[in-house]
Amino acid sequence: MRIAPKKYVSNSISSNDYEINCNSNTWNFSQDNEIATPNICSKSKILSSVNKDDQEIKVKCSLQEWLDFVESSALSLNQAKYSIEKAQYIANVQEFNVSVQCSFDIFVFLPQQRVPLVPNSVAIKSSSIHFTEHIHNEPTKVDDESCIGNYKDAHTLFCEKSGRYHIKLDILVNFLTIKKNGVGFATPKATFNHIRITVPKNCEISIVEPAIKEKNLVHEEIDSVIYSTKSCSFPPISYLKIQWTDLEVSNDKPSSSSNNNNDFGIDLSSSAGSGKQMKQTTTSTKVNEQTKINVNQNTVFSVGEDVVVIYNSMKYEVVSGSVSSFEISLHSSIKVLSVDGSRIKKWECIPVLPLVNLTDVPTPRANEQIVKVLLESSVEDSFTLMLTGEIETATSGEIEFHSIKCKGLEITREKGFLVVESTSNVEVEQMYRDKLTLIDKTELPRELVSMTSGPLLLSYKFLDPNYKLNIRVNKPNDLGVLVAFCECAHFIATCSSEGALLYKLVFRIRNTQQQYIRIAIPHRFDIWSTIVASKAVKPAVDENNSLMIPLNKSGGEKGIQKSFDVEIVYKHQKDFEFHNQGELDLVFPQIDIPISTLLVSLYLPKDYKYNLFTGNIKEVSYFSKQPPTTEENQMPQANFEINQFNSNVMPQMAQMAKPKPVIYLGGGGGGGGGINDDTSGLKPVKVNIPTFGVHIKLEQLLVISTQINISTKYYTKRKCYCC
Template structure:
């Protein structure tokens, strides 16, 4: 057994050695197959794409271009009519197989070509010299060729097409000196001269044309340092005020030949410079020199061309009325100066010219725009001057001023509600144009109390003057000279005597210290009264009466206002007044108050209410029930009277004789009717209706009576005829 086991173990070792030798032999064969080009591994596989997929072997991609020219260098020697040039290209062929590489244009003469030191031939195709090769990799190509040199009157040049590369260097030798060389599409150009020759080198941008031009240098003399030549045009507006002359001068400079950063202006010594403005202005200073003030203006940098400088100044006069020369402004350091002067009056001064020399008077319409555009006031005098000195002396007279309105009320509207117990609530809105007035002063009617005041929609605190008038603070109107009016609102209550059965009532509006162009009043009067006539300085606007109830009120049967409705109306106003009185406190801003609009509506208007006038309206009233009974009595009386009169007319033989006898009575009736029409219009209407009805009834009665009389006459004639016939028959 031990022998057998040892033999088996030896056989296992021999098997392992044999397997190792076989593995080493096969591995050596595989290594030689990879390293040797003549070996190839062939395998059958159903899908080669899977074998060469993303997870296995990636096949090489086709290059995007066939070749690359990474750099080029051109070195040439210029001769009289041609140039000998050597081009050196760094190539890299990427495509497997034959590749055509276009190089130079066909208008150059190829002398020699070498690829990697070996002579080659180039192909001429499509106007290009081309290199044909099938060798992949990097190469160096050298080409010797000739280019024609073109000459004209004062320069020479050469040019030819080249392949576009990322880097192209040129170097030329020109057998001349004192020449100017320019190479198109180049930078970092260097031009040097040595041994009677000129050498030019440069780096080209990515271009497909090499062009070089050279010509004899032209000596440019050093520029002569020129002094600036300055011309000035002056536009001056003189504003004459009370004891002062304000000047506003604009100088329009024209600067040629050279720039400047300094301007000088001369002014009289009695003139104070207020302000100097202009672009690039750095500083300005005033000094006195030889009886004049010199204004030096400094800019931050030199300027050439046109420049505008503005100077504002003033001259103080001895008084509001004086004889004075206008300030004469002179521009120093200029070749020529001309100017225009416009003179205006800022206040109510009278300006008279006493003496003029060196300046010509022109029409105001001839003044240039820079003067006219600076003022909205009328320009009184205009002058033009072409040189210095000039003199314009004015006689200035100040006249006494007349006070004018600083505020005016364009319109005022009032709404007044009157209740039966005599109380009235009025809301007045004044549309005010104010320049500088501080308060609107109102003299309210007697027994009146203010409830609220608003200005421009905002609450304000009213004050009370020593005279007992109400002062409402005003704001200033906006909009410049054409000011816009703003509303001033006041609501107040007035204690008045109650209305009885018959009487008169006065409705008085506040008196203000500003004239009113137009005042309008809407008057709401109690329903239980009729108002026979209106008097006062406000004219009634004839419109149809209508009702604008805010709160629905119950009415009695038949549509007439009931006592319950009237009591409800009075109660509402009392509650409204009580609420406002509880809210009214000193020093607290008022609340907005709306006046109830309910009752019989009447409208009144007045044009031009002066400060000493108070708009007012007076009415004659009567209880509506009494007035209704009175109108009924008048109606019946007129009806009966006219009927009786028509009955009597039937017994009158001559109507005109009857009218002559009753002439005084008829005139009296006409006068009474005329008075009733304007004092008792409702009564007049009742009487007129009664008269018309009576006339219609009388006419019907007279017609009926006439027809009856005619019928009786016909019957009488018939009976008479029949009786005569009977008598004749009896006689026969």
């Protein structure tokens, strides 16, 4: 015999300096009595062969053997593994738990079976197994081969042989709640089931699951302690739940004068001539504990465009008794979306039709609906229910808000707060209110303020839930706003001594709605790279031949919009032809997003001298802010020293301090990485353009859909020959 170890899976609570464990003692064990698998072996010789290639087994037998095998298999398929004939439970409520003596009468039809008995969240004190091979005989022999063990989440009988088993278990079960007024545990499904429970107090015992209404309750006083005992049979179920409620005993005794007169045997009624004799009686009245509940409401009416979303939080405070279901009354115009809370078993919304006495009158439309909420177990302290609904309205007009209230005789008091907020551009005006007191928003409880997401327009409190509120909503016309903005842009152009022009545009953007950034490049170009937030994206071209780059949406916590970088690298298809002297004209494209600060870097050949740069952007000695994403960000300290050096010399003579290899940019499309129609629709690679030569800096504030034109005159440097 093997005794299962104790195991508690529960919440620990302290009561009277002792630790009490409470749980529901459920299991997930499947109680479906599976059909036995046929296992027939022929007595005759059977020839077989195995093909190693296809792993098929070929069996050769006679026709009679095959027919016998089919018949035996058909009989085995209809045979169950086991059946629990009787299950009896004798429970005694103790100080910290409930002691239950379980007795099971089990018929096992096939050997080596597993029969779940009780969940492993209960503790087994002792167990016994008796066995007989004949089902019709009473088990008297102690079975040493079978045992009780843990399998999955149940204490399980492991039986070796087929026959009849008689199992006895002495277990300890935790209470359902800390008030010690209920117990429940999972049970195996048996044909005959019986429960007897004894509680050491004067109480009313109820079988909750399954719901059984029987009046066989016995109260007995032993050693000045009243014991309440209830016994009943119940149908095959998978969970047994019992609760008990204290009873109040009141003795109605006669007055002192009557007692004194009766002690002397004087009949006062006969002397008065009434002919009736007064009798001294003592009555005992049992009164169930009456349930009393206080309710605090917090309601938010969130006014949006064409809809009002309602968030209603109800906190039930159970003063006395217990409750396992709630009813909420609300107007039929409210569409209930969800009902949330802990331990909710189910909820439903039922319309309430008004009474009509005339048969010819058509059935009117329901103006009220009831939301019924059923809990998994009774609540004895507090419970919070969250109801979410909506009311469809017009964009502008009057809206009537009806009260949301609890129903039931157990509701002794109901009060709360109500606010009206806006989640769109609407103007709200109060038209009428009844049984509502206007208050300042600073008087609202913190729990209600945390439920809101927009500005609070109206705030009320109420002591009577039968309130009414009419408001007028005015929706003004919306104005266009900026949905994408470029904080800083850095335009880079590198021109080789052979005249190849390579451009890199870097944007730092915040975006909420815009899908693409459109870049109008005024000349023919070859796209080398398009990067958005460090990821390559596919570029596109619209009907105006503007380059389209898809944008991300700016996200962040607590409404903070994070910026991201967009990089475009492209090459001018036509190379610039340098002469001994001439004029160099550079054009940067315009974009459809406003730019707060535009920074331009030009890298020109060192073989030429350049005059002042003119155009619609100003030449500077140094940038007023750090460019968004350039090679300068990779080595900040070194580039800081370079910027300090460049700020002390003429802009035309500023050189890159870090030596770089000379890269030939000539040739259409960049040599081996040429661009053709075969690469359309593919993601590009990330390209860093070379930055060497004379570094020219230009800067402009607030550029809005403007093309940047830069022009300068150049001439060849004179060579000096030394003897």
